[in-house]
Amino acid sequence: MNRTGNCLCGQVTFTAEALPRLQACHCSMCRKWVGGPFMAVPCTNAKFEGPVQRYASSEGFERGFCSVCGSSIFFHPIDSDLHGIPIGLFDDPSGLPFKAEFFIDQKPDCYAFADETRKMTGEEFDKKFRNG
Template sequence: MSAEQAYTGGCLCGAVRYRIEEIFDAGYCHCSNCRRSTGGAVGAWAHVKAPHFELTKGEPKSHATTDAGARDFCGECGSTLYFRAADGSFHSVTIGTFDEPCRVRPKIHICIDDGLDWLEIDDELPRYSDNRSPHPDERGV
């Protein structure tokens, strides 16, 4: 993927900025950890292999949510920026912090049984009750 197609984004206050070379998957997560960390009804995540993710400004703070990994956020404004896998293999970046969030489309719903019952989902995307993201098929975006 060439440089002009790279994705950029950052937190609300601008203290932390990032650049993404390539995204291999994207999806919604309806689990309570995503809900609490983002403050939204659902988490929308772009999955990026660690070598394709680069911080270009600032140093986020980190909260180790589970054994699976940590959630990194801006220590100034609190924006949740990404989940970082404990094994160092990938980052899941909040699509809401992208400069151009419409360039990335979620392809899957996971942890759907933990979702809010007032949230109406009107799409044909596959829905799974478990956490199977990032998907091994690497659907691309």
């Protein structure tokens, strides 16, 4: 389903084909980036307009943010059409059930989600997404 959204200041806008699920990443890098778990929707065919700044955060991955307001815009495996876009940026976040948690072994003990989700450790994530 094609979805739209924007950053906090509204200068970055996007359209993207959202896969029907919400995912959370608990890795230390994501938590530093957004101040907590990164709650994102995997999307394809994403088109961003406006002042998007890109940051190569680790080998093979980049993160995008608005250069005006600083909103986190996406997490992107560079050799992929996939973008993880924060759920809070969508104009309509309905119909995106919470399905998976990544880097569960790095999740702090100060929070927990009640939903039943597929849970992946950092090693499992790396095997699936970094090493093929």
